[in-house]
Amino acid sequence: MLNVTIDALRPSCRVEPNLFGHFVEHLGRCVYDGLWVGTDSSIPNTEGFRTDVVDALKAIRPPVIRWPGGNFADDYHWEDGVGPPETRPVRTNRWWGGLETNQLGTHEFIAFCRLVGAEPYLAGNVGSETPRTLRNWEEYCNFDGDSTLAQRRRANGAADPFDVRYWGVGNENWAAGGCMAADEYAAAYRRYATLLLRQEVGGEPLRLIACGPPGDGPAWTRSFFEAFHRPDDVLSVSRMWGYAPHFYTFAGPEEVGATEFTDEQWYSFLSLGAGVEGLILDQRAIMDEFDPERRISLVLDEWGSWHRTERTGPDALWQQSTLRDAVLAAITLDTFVRHADLVAMANVAQLVNVLQALFLTEGDRLLLTPTYHVFDMYKGHQAGARLEVVIEAGEVSVAGATTTGLQAVSGSASVSDGVVTVSLVNPHLHDGVEVGITLEGATVTTVELAQLGADVPQAHNTFDDPERVHPRRARVEPAGSGWSHVLPPRSISVFTASIT
């Protein structure tokens, strides 16, 4: 039996709900079809948004949603998306193909956030616009006085400010956001921040988020902070709330699609995904050299699986989501909870019909992917206090497979109002693991289990079989300060334990 020991009496940092955040880009069928169908659609909708998506998203308590990109953000002009819909310009979508009708703009996005109870995170355009444009967008959204921009917002139907706190200053500015070197981006960032940072929402400065490095890019991050950190400018660190690397788990070149992979590819993919922990530790360590008081937060505002997909066109970056993606999501979310002192926000890419989507839509049909179920099962961690977990497991060992960094059992724990949430992943394809879980210092009164697994690793949900990968729920009998349970092969288990 493998011991999992949790110190229930020493809660440490808060698990920010924003670690379970989302991302929506004007890309493929994410926005149009996936979210927005318009108020005249025959598809049931709430203020133009698919009611099925709104309801299912609300159920998992989405804390924050990033929009409008991604690459798209650095070619987006916010004024295209405000005012009467019929007057909005139609543009080409430079990165992902097709036409952008701007029917979903700022007002609609804010309405969506309010419908689902999430906070908006707007990604500004640095690659093709100016600090003034972003400053104007912020004033349009947030100013409560009588400026012309605030009056324009009111004339467009929003009497009250939108109170947008999170503002991205560009996106991947080393590539689609302007192909800048780290020091060029640092200079650009300072110009934007200078205009934005005096603004407040709810008595606090705006939370400005800088773009992070390409890949795990230690050199880029170091160059960026060297150029950004000006000893003669005592305000420079306080001008940044977050620094945002992206972390995608790319399928190997020999893989043909999200649903076809060998046992070895299962392991190599998850082993790559487990590398998110290294990214967090490495990036924070470099940031600490320049920001030892940790005033700048680490934000992973794009993460997820990236299989072989069409890169442009109507279905750009559409992919299926299998049990393997769900296990990747669980390993990633556990990593965020374990490092909740180091990471302040994370946004899975993307919400609907794109990359590691939570939802797939087809006409008026909706399906919940296995990744959706992981977010649902893990929602108990949101706003809890992190608990230290010691798991007596090493790396998975399978002959012929790459398993570097992939733990035989990994997980995380948190506590909230006398309820402990323990999530555990067994990524082994064939072997179950019996675990003995002890909550040191507590008496466990009840344990509920939600478990996700499937008969084959390639299992996924389709419109004809939408419930194939679906959590099963059960009660587990506690004994004193813990319980034991067999984690089936290739499974995700979330235990919810009431303690006294």
Ligand code: AHR
């Ligand atoms: O999420 C898809 C794309 O991936 C985003 O637009 C970009 O930021 C990243 O490269």
